[in-house]
Amino acid sequence: MGKAKYWSIVYLMVPIFGVGLFVAAPALRMWLPADVSEHGHTIDHLFVFIMYLTGAVFVATECALVWYLWKYDSKSNPAPTKFTHGSHSLEVVWTILPAATLLFIAIYQINAWADQKLVRRAPVESVGPDGVRGTADDVPKAPIAEVTGRQFEWRIRYPGPDGVLHTRDDLLDVNDLHIPVDEELVLVIKSEDVLHSFFLPNFRVKQDVVPGMKQKVWFKAVKGSEGRSYDLVCAELCGWGHYKMKGRVTVDTQSDYRAWLEKLSFEQHKTSEPPPATAEEQ
Amino acid sequence: MSSHALGDHGHAAHAHDLHDHAAHGHQMSFIGKYIFSRDHKIIGLQFLFSTLLWFIVGGLLALGIRWQLAYPWSKLPILGDMLFSGEAGQMSPEFYTALFTMHATVMIFLVIIPILAGAFGNFLIPLMIGADDMAFPTLNMLSYWFMWPAFVCFGMTFLTAGHGAGSGWTSYPPLSVIESAAPASGMAQTWWLLGVTFVGVSSMLGSVNYMTTIIQMRAPGMTMFRMPMTIWGMFITAILQAFALPVLTAAGFMQLLDRVWDTGFFVAEGATANNAAAMSGGGQPLLWQHLFWFYSHPAVYIMILPAMGMVSDMIACFARKPLFGYKPMVYSISGIAGLGFIVWGHHMFVSGMNPVLGVTFMLATMMIALPSAIKVFNWLGTIWGGKIHFTTPMLFAVAFVSMFIIGGLSGIYMAATPVDIFIHDTYFIVAHFHYVLFSGTAMAVMGAIYFWFPKMFGRMMHDGWGKVHFLLTFIFLNGTFYPMHLLGMVGFPRRLADPYHYETFAHLLPMNQFMTWCAIGMVATQIIFAINFFYSMFYGPKAGRNPWHANGLEWCAPSPPGHGNFDFQPIVYRGPYEYGSPETDEDYYPQWHPPKQGESSGGEEPKPH
Numbered sequence: 001m002g003k004a005k006y007w008s009i010v011y012l013m014v015p016i017f018g019v020g021l022f023v024a025a026p027a028l029r030m031w032l033p034a035d036v037s038e039h040g041h042t043i044d045h046l047f048v049f050i051m052y053l054t055g056a057v058f059v060a061t062e063c064a065l066v067w068y069l070w071k072y073d074s075k076s077n078p079a080p081t082k083f084t085h086g087s088h089s090l091e092v093v094w095t096i097l098p099a100a101t102l103l104f105i106a107i108y109q110i111n112a113w114a115d116q117k118l119v120r121r122a123p124v125e126s127v128g129p130d131g132v133r134g135t136a137d138d139v140p141k142a143p144i145a146e147v148t149g150r151q152f153e154w155r156i157r158y159p160g161p162d163g164v165l166h167t168r169d170d171l172l173d174v175n176d177l178h179i180p181v182d183e184e185l186v187l188v189i190k191s192e193d194v195l196h197s198f199f200l201p202n203f204r205v206k207q208d209v210v211p212g213m214k215q216k217v218w219f220k221a222v223k224g225s226e227g228r229s230y231d232l233v234c235a236e237l238c239g240w241g242h243y244k245m246k247g248r249v250t251v252d253t254q255s256d257y258r259a260w261l262e263k264l265s266f267e268q269h270k271t272s273e274p275p276p277a278t279a280e281e282q
Numbered sequence: 283m284s285s286h287a288l289g290d291h292g293h294a295a296h297a298h299d300l301h302d303h304a305a306h307g308h309q310m311s312f313i314g315k316y317i318f319s320r321d322h323k324i325i326g327l328q329f330l331f332s333t334l335l336w337f338i339v340g341g342l343l344a345l346g347i348r349w350q351l352a353y354p355w356s357k358l359p360i361l362g363d364m365l366f367s368g369e370a371g372q373m374s375p376e377f378y379t380a381l382f383t384m385h386a387t388v389m390i391f392l393v394i395i396p397i398l399a400g401a402f403g404n405f406l407i408p409l410m411i412g413a414d415d416m417a418f419p420t421l422n423m424l425s426y427w428f429m430w431p432a433f434v435c436f437g438m439t440f441l442t443a444g445h446g447a448g449s450g451w452t453s454y455p456p457l458s459v460i461e462s463a464a465p466a467s468g469m470a471q472t473w474w475l476l477g478v479t480f481v482g483v484s485s486m487l488g489s490v491n492y493m494t495t496i497i498q499m500r501a502p503g504m505t506m507f508r509m510p511m512t513i514w515g516m517f518i519t520a521i522l523q524a525f526a527l528p529v530l531t532a533a534g535f536m537q538l539l540d541r542v543w544d545t546g547f548f549v550a551e552g553a554t555a556n557n558a559a560a561m562s563g564g565g566q567p568l569l570w571q572h573l574f575w576f577y578s579h580p581a582v583y584i585m586i587l588p589a590m591g592m593v594s595d596m597i598a599c600f601a602r603k604p605l606f607g608y609k610p611m612v613y614s615i616s617g618i619a620g621l622g623f624i625v626w627g628h629h630m631f632v633s634g635m636n637p638v639l640g641v642t643f644m645l646a647t648m649m650i651a652l653p654s655a656i657k658v659f660n661w662l663g664t665i666w667g668g669k670i671h672f673t674t675p676m677l678f679a680v681a682f683v684s685m686f687i688i689g690g691l692s693g694i695y696m697a698a699t700p701v702d703i704f705i706h707d708t709y710f711i712v713a714h715f716h717y718v719l720f721s722g723t724a725m726a727v728m729g730a731i732y733f734w735f736p737k738m739f740g741r742m743m744h745d746g747w748g749k750v751h752f753l754l755t756f757i758f759l760n761g762t763f764y765p766m767h768l769l770g771m772v773g774f775p776r777r778l779a780d781p782y783h784y785e786t787f788a789h790l791l792p793m794n795q796f797m798t799w800c801a802i803g804m805v806a807t808q809i810i811f812a813i814n815f816f817y818s819m820f821y822g823p824k825a826g827r828n829p830w831h832a833n834g835l836e837w838c839a840p841s842p843p844g845h846g847n848f849d850f851q852p853i854v855y856r857g858p859y860e861y862g863s864p865e866t867d868e869d870y871y872p873q874w875h876p877p878k879q880g881e882s883s884g885g886e887e888p889k890p891h
């Protein structure tokens with residue numbers, strides 16, 4: 001081994017620790033958090049796909065760098081400089097290859113994006129006599145709740161028995177969103193003051209809420225997620241209390257969900273029978 | 283191409299200026315020479331010292347952030363008793379928002395942008411193209427002195443009640459506009475906007491000057507395609523500044539009016555916060571984001587293209603080999619600059635912007651990774667087959683390449699819109715921009731300081747301590763920033779004073795403590811650099827004209843160059859990267875050496891022409 005080659009070793013630590021930390025990450029519990037949404041796996045899949053791709057490029061380029069530094073160290077390399085100003089064919093190769101790869105990634109992911117964000121792909125339901133979705137009598141599915149960001153809490157409004165928001169039988173709640181399991185659902189999100197961001201890490205949902213805009217988000221909690229609750233994080237700076245603008249999303253079975261709404265209704269309108277005690281209260 | 287005519291013109295202008303300087307050179311007082319100097323070298327050094335001082339401020343602000351993330355709500359060491367005596371020395375959440383706002387503001391507007399364009403641009407452009415000064419020396423002086431009102435304004439944000447602006451460096455309305463939404467910011471936000479405006483004026487004055495100087499004042503024979511990559515980087519940057527900055531300046535004024543006179547450009551109908559009276563509004567919060575990123579995305583390239591140029595020069599010099607693919611390198615920075623204007627929406631994928639528009643921004647963003655990749659391959663090609671000298675500047679330059687690979691690749695995750703839904707506004711983004719800006723640009727700047735120090739002060743910095751400085755910085759920076767990728771994967775959000783009360787993030791505290799100690803180590807390491815810098819300024823070994831045996835024109839001037847830079851008229855015979863050319867016996871072939879076969883090119887005492 002030649003003298004002074006240890007500098008190449010310093011750079012070799014980059015790919016070694018770089019890959020090593022990602023390999024160790026799951027053991028450190030530093031990975032994508034548990035995904036309980038139906039669409040989330042497409043996002044996770046894309047993430048992991050890009051991770052392998054960029055990981056390969058990372059290892060290849062970093063190792064080439066280290067190898068050249070090692071091999072062409074002036075202290076140990078007697079060969080004269082390869083006097084060249086470049087290579088046209090190499091430039092063509094390393095332009096076209098990454099261009100094609102990048103274009104592939106770009107096209108590959110468009111659909112997943114559209115499914116999540118294009119309003120015309122939001123869930124619909126059939127109101128017509130046929131009861132079949134995908135026909136002319138489809139209407140956008142009614143939101144199960146409206147979530148309003150406000151310094152520094154999430155206000156939640158359920159439409160109540162009439163199924164219509166902003167009527168007298170609406171049910172109100174703060175920071176505690178309940179959703180039914182295994183059902184495609186739509187939420188309306190908005191803001192009452194500044195920007196916030198409606199972020200559900202476990203459902204792979206994030207959308208900034210903007211004063212003056214009403215937006216929809218849609219997702220489905222998969223079977224098996226019921227009976228648990230998950231974080232609702234504000235992900236857009238909204239002032240000094242941004243860090244504590246925390247909510248919880250509880251996934252209920254259909255019957256628990258109905259019981260929950262009835263409990264709210266009883267507390268707020270004294271209209272229904274007192275609900276039977278739910279599991280939480282026992 | 284008309285480069286020959288341009289070169290001749292530059293020649294004429296040059297001779298004229300030399301005459302002028304000779305006439306006025308003697309009456310210069312100390313104030314004229316060092317304070318209100320119109321000499322590009324002095325102005326460059328003024329920028330260098332000012333930005334390095336702000337670098338310390340920005341670094342300490344970062345440590346404040348890191349402290350809170352590692353030991354939330356515990357007593358802030360040293361400053362805690364002074365600032366928060368009422369709260370047992372524990373920082374307030376308002377203070378935390380001010381910390382990260384001002385950390386980013388200082389680092390971006392008072393360190394990275396002015397150190398690249400202001401310090402290195404000023405010092406190097408005339409020297410590297412063979413001009414005796416900038417085209418407009420007075421404008422140049424003003425570009426430095428307009429930084430001072432900015433320093434004062436940003437300083438005022440710290441002094442006003444609540445300790446600073448708190449809307450992030452992005453200053454998104456309505457938070458930044460509606461006073462009652464962030465009462466602690468108060469006047470600080472207004473000072474912040476004024477500060478950004480003054481930085482903009484300074485950059486604009488500089489940019490006009492750089493473009494004109496590079497186009498008009500090149501020495502005879504210095505065609506565009508014989509310019510070193512540093513100059514290309516500065517040139518393209520100046521163009522970016524000139525076209526992008528007016529938009530930020532206008533937007534800044536609009537936000538100022540919104541704050542002061544309730545014009546409501548950026549707030550919606552009936553906007554309110556904290557139960558305050560509603561404003562008339564009628565505007566759109568997203569409009570600010572478009573205008574802001576229309577500047578600030580090109581600005582991220584303003585913060586790296588000159589660094590890429592300097593890295594190319596250092597790598598070619600210490601690999602003793604021509605830069606691989608000079609023209610592709612030029613085309614790729616031009617490509618980055620061009621595409622840089624149509625990708626701003628990638629900061630707004632989940633902002634509420636039309637998601638179809640998001641797709642076009644996604645496509646453009648994917649494509650902008652391409653020129654970055656081409657540049658990396660060409661740097662690798664330059665190192666391949668060279669004779670590498672591991673000097674301190676080379677270590678930093680190679681670190682730039684190694685780290686930029688990471689920062690460029692992480693960009694692809696975020697460009698993929700569905701993935702960005704999850705990682706937007708998490709530490710993944712924080713990792714990304716620290717890899718390009720700190721591990722990238724700041725490393726290039728460090729290398730550049732070691733590289734051009736002999737030209738600036740006529741003395742060498744200590745190489746051994748330089749290497750210690752490099753090694754520790756390199757280890758600590760990766761310890762600080764690399765784990766941020768993993769935090770981002772968990773969804774760990776940025777800008778939270780205390781994320782640990784979320785079930786999802788509670789277990790991330792130990793990793794954050796590790797990162798904080800790495801950050802403290804990194805800041806402490808810079809003491810080595812500071813001592814080396816000041817000691818070498820006065821006691822370092824004398825450098826001579828061309829200590830690195832480099833090819834660029836700046837190395838034929840005396841070290842440090844006197845007023846008017848060159849003691850002879852440099853004429854350029856070849857490109858800047860003729861290292862290891864078979865035409866000479868030396869392993870370098872300076873741009874100013876006339877092409878005589880077999881001529882000895884000692885380099886120290888060039889012959890006059």
Ligand code: HEM
Pocket residue numbers: 452582583585586628629647648650651654689690691693694696697702705706707711714715718719
């Ligand atoms: C390979 C090319 C690059 C790609 C594809 C890329 C992509 C992106 C994307 C998509 C974002 C937005 C992420 C989000 O907020 O969700 C982003 C943020 C950012 N990028 Fe890059 N980037 C690249 C190179 C660079 C370079 C060279 C710099 C600077 C020198 C840079 C600096 C930044 C900064 C400062 C931010 C965050 C700003 C903020 O939100 O505070 N990027 N990048």
Ligand SMILES: [Cu+2]
Pocket residue numbers: 195196197234235236237238239241242243245
């Ligand atoms: Cu928030």
Ligand SMILES: [Cu+2]
Pocket residue numbers: 578579582625626628629
């Ligand atoms: Cu950008």
